[in-house]
Amino acid sequence: MRSEAAARTLLLFFPTLVFLIALTAPGGDYAFRTGPLAEVAVGEVPSYVAVEGKTLYLYSSPYAVWSYPRAISVSIFYPTSVLVSSTCGAVAVASVGGAPGKYYVDLAVPPGVQGDCFVNFTHPSGWRAAVLLKIKLIDWYPGAVERAVVVLNGSGWQFVQVGADGMFYVWERPLARLPVAGCVFVYNKSVLLTETLNYGEAVPNIVPPVYVPSPGGQPRFGAFIKLEGASTLYVYQAPCPRAVNLTVPPPPSLRAKLGVLLPGYAGPYFDSPTPRTHSEYKTALRVVNYTVSAGRSYRLYIYSYSTPVGMWGAVLRYDFGVSTYLTTEVSLFRPAAATAGPARAGDVWLYVANGTRYWVYSRTPPYYTCNPPCGAPSGWTEPLYVVADPGGSWGGWPAVVKAEREFLRPWKT
């Protein structure tokens, strides 16, 4: 009779077990699935990555870690997490998940890696999935989609700059327009140290514009290269590499004869400039001294800069008022130690004083005398670009042989 009573009770208990499963299963319906624990798929990849099933054709770079954010997506269907590992150190996280949903895994391919690499996803329940990375080493800065290939022909140290608009400057003088603007320069298989300095117009609406260092202006990215013959410089559109502290000498004092000879009551006098405002800008590579001076008949905008390569440079811009003065001597730039007037060397003017060679690029001669007297200059002069080379090895501004754009295309074997 006792077992009969037990059987009667159990009869009403056993069928309720089925409902007990539905009510107490963790996460409700999750306990009843036979589908996969998670699904691994290719996430968001840049245009230069080829995808074939669960194989990614990636690039690695000799210069830095090439990161592919959100490259793999993992959809997890259970309240659990999945372990992630890689055979080439391309994954930084150890696990993804926790709650059901879609997760992304960032890939970071270490420099110089080449060949096949697996990203393995595992779970203690035995579930596993993998993504194959086929990695090709390429001479390209990581993360950039395009680059400018600039072939330069010249010799000696060159200070190159690329403006945000793509203008290419060498020792501050605009030489060409590049199809790609960026902060990463690769030259001779090295990533160059770069500086960033903002330039703005000192006086608006002047042609050509009066560019001077200005905190509110557009950035220019600069670097030093040492040219020997024709060489190729690559400019990548990528964030600046980490800055390194260099010891840069203080900005040079511009000892030069600047101004014009003007007639006066007590005979002719030389109209020298007097500094009005002065500011100094320190970048990673240079110290730039910006001065606005005024003479009696003109205003002068100068910035001069020191470099870590033993040379220095300056850019001068005169704004002569409208005058009818006659003059016999105009000295837009003449080094104080110079004894002879500038010699024409190609399209530049060259002074030699105390073993230092001063290269001046200017439309008009930087120094001239006239007899009989000629009219003093009026209005804005074209900018004068000065490079002082104490070593005497600089070969002048280089020639831009070629400046073209290259795209990084996906590879697949």
Added chain:
Amino acid sequence: MENVKLIYTGFVEAVNWVALLVGVASGMAVAFGRVYAERLTARYYGLAPQLLFKHRDVIVPFLVLAGAANIYAVWITVAYGGISAWRLSALIGMALVLAAQIIQLNVALRPSKKDLELALASCVAYVYLFALYVVALATGRYSLWLF
């Protein structure tokens, strides 16, 4: 009050009401069949059904409950891929549920002295599913279909 509401919504979401109501309806149909069959048998012997079938007070609600449980177990097995994935554990479960339904129909339509034992035997399907569930929970597997 918040907790009560949470439990209530959890309950509402965890249970598939269509499967449950269909199951209860079919279980009730089977239970009515049982009551009708008892009447016929009792009339044949000229006795009151209560005297002839001592366990009818348990068997009739059991048939309703088991009918609902069968339909619900089929829903659990089919809707979450146990059958489409051809998992052996799911196929065994389905076979047991089918067997349980046949036994219960037999119990309903041919009342006998062995009713209690037969009904208990049909519960193997539910115990099997629950055992799978407990093992799955204990081993941290996120699937009911262990093999």
